[in-house]
Amino acid sequence: MLPPLLDELKAIRTLSIVGMCKNAGKTTVLNRLIEWLDGRVLGLTSIGRDGESTDVVTGTEKPGIFVPEGTLFATAKDMLPLCDVTQEIVCATGVPTPLGEVIVVRARSAGFVQLAGPSITSQLKTLSALFFSLGAQQVLIDGALGRKSLGARSVADGVILCTGASYDMRMEKVVADTANICRILNLKKAETLPKETDLPLADALKTAHEAQISGALTDSMLLPLLKSGALKNARLVVQDPSRVLLSADTFDKLALRGVTLETVDAARLVCVTVNPVSAYGWTFDPDTFKAAVQCAVHVPVINVKEAIA
């Protein structure tokens, strides 16, 4: 672990950990973070259910989340019997989940916890505020599978992206797709916002050469415009990185036409972690894999299996 990166991680109040796929090593990263941030009061939750001791999909043994005494965590009521920390029930959030209401608990001993938090980003935001009001110094959100809330600033200030061999058997594919996600997460924050307009995108671009996209940005929206040349040197602004649903190919084409893509609101990508071992039986060479990812992204890359310095 590089000391500057550690300092950077410590400075981010709310960190979310997002995986490219299952078994990307998210829980390992979370445990590492908890170790690294030892001495601080942490608030811990997840988007939806995570932290099972065995992966329900692949059957592989998964590491549990081990927290020190004093940690605050939010989880569904039915998960509490599966947490072996000594529990102080601090408050009931009123957020319902299929596993019962989300309860905030203070660990009065160290131990294992199972997380199943809210699945709606607005509830996560409220929960983070609650953690801080209860004395948490930093909040970690286990981002679960999928990228629905990927990098939404309303949820977290910083994002750690976890990628690994489980994503695909071909290392080039893992590296390329990871690089694409990083590129989206790293989009520039818009300094100014294009004027709002009711005009169709093509007309708006013709007059202003810039536009704000209210919903998702998709290939089918942009390909005709790319062909017609309407996008040349234009500036497009989306709400946050989760709204960008472009293929790597379209993304490259945009860059070639000089199109700038910006976000209104985005969390910062802090680092990428790699897990060279797949849950499905294959393994990449750790050094080659790490080096390949490092070549493709502009943030620090860490191997989750490596011992920390």
Place this chain on the structure above:
Amino acid sequence: MISIGFDDRVKIGLQYVLDSLHLSCPFGQERVRKLRFYAPDERKELETELLNTERTAAHASALRDLFERITTVLCQLKDIRGSLKRLTEGACLDSVELFELKGFLLRIAELGPLFDCMNGTVHAEGIAFSDPTGALNVLDPEGTRSRGFYLPDSASETLRAIRAEKRRLEQTLYAAADAEKDAIRAARTRVCALEEDEERRLRAVMCAALVPFVPPMLSDADAAGRLDLLIRKAQLAVRYGGVRPEITETTLELTGMINPELADLLQAKGRAFVPVSIAADRGAVVITGANMGGKSVAMKTVALHVLLFHAGFLVPAKAARLPMLHCVQMLFDDAQSMQSGLSGFGSEIVRFNRALSEVEQGYSLFLLDELARGTNPDEGAAIVQAVTQHLNGLNAISILATHYDGVAEFARAHYQILGLKNVDPDAIRTELSAPGADGVAVIARHMNYGLYRVEGKADCPKDALNICRMLSLDPAILARIEQAY
């Protein structure tokens, strides 16, 4: 017994009033959802409730801040009655349930003194909170009174020893070499299981100790619901004006009553609801007037007031004298009758029969809006005349709205919609002649929906002809109409 379906609640504007209350706690919300109408043999209870509401309303503005503080606490109350039921069944509650019980008790502990403070001025009767100290001492033996729930090490010597061992193993684990870790982890898992068993035993002891406190907790939940509704009733009375009805044996007298839903609706359009007054006693009262909606509004507003009164609300009127009733039956124009398979008229008669047999069970209020409106005027008039005569002999207050001729003379009293009675036709004509004037809107503005009592035999109102004149109907047609009158 008074019962009223959701459709009728909506139609008379009762649902609007109930929805505007915004109760704070689940127990108060339940009281509104299952609104209780006091029966004639519960006169004492109703009187108490009405007096409580009147006293609370009288101090509503002076005690505004206190009400605010009370409702803030009420808002935090959760419905713990499921857990209380499980307690009496001997169940061992989990720590989240015990957390909720503790939260409830802490809030009751806050609510008690606040209510005492309020009641020093208001003197409401029949609401009281118990002292939750006993139950709190069970749930919080160390007396921290923190919001959280935690079984402290001091709960038992066994628990203290187990937790000390758990802590020792964790510290060993950090320092241990990898080879020893598995053995320590296994030992730790065993200790965690012991801790869980001991905690469950302690919770079971706690639950047994809580059983005697279940009745006072249930009564506190009920008191919280009553207090919640009382405050909202008082605030409603402040908002729309409210008077405590004097309870009579048979007479119904409502003076200057308004219908909050329509009043708000009209106010949004920059107009005002004209207060309506009506008096009735055993027998039939007939309301006549051109078909402009005023008759229905008057009847619905009567129904609203009578029902609010039976639920212990002050009524939005200047003065009210009301009897306690066995039931309230209303037959309003009902789109649902179309779905029953019968014709509109057929289903109306079926509903009338059903309502009549209910009304015959005790002193009741029977409201009929435009009975037999679908039939031809000759037959319709004959039917309504016969019904009016029959209702006159019934032990009930019946109010019928009709625009059939020759019904009023069979009634005990006759009311008419004021309509355009006192309006200067020249003034309206001047307004109508203004360029771009909307004739219908001008007439609606001058229409008086108030009621007046007709003494002796009265002419039919000639508003339809007046309206034709004002809206400049073809003079040739007008001349023919005038000939026919």
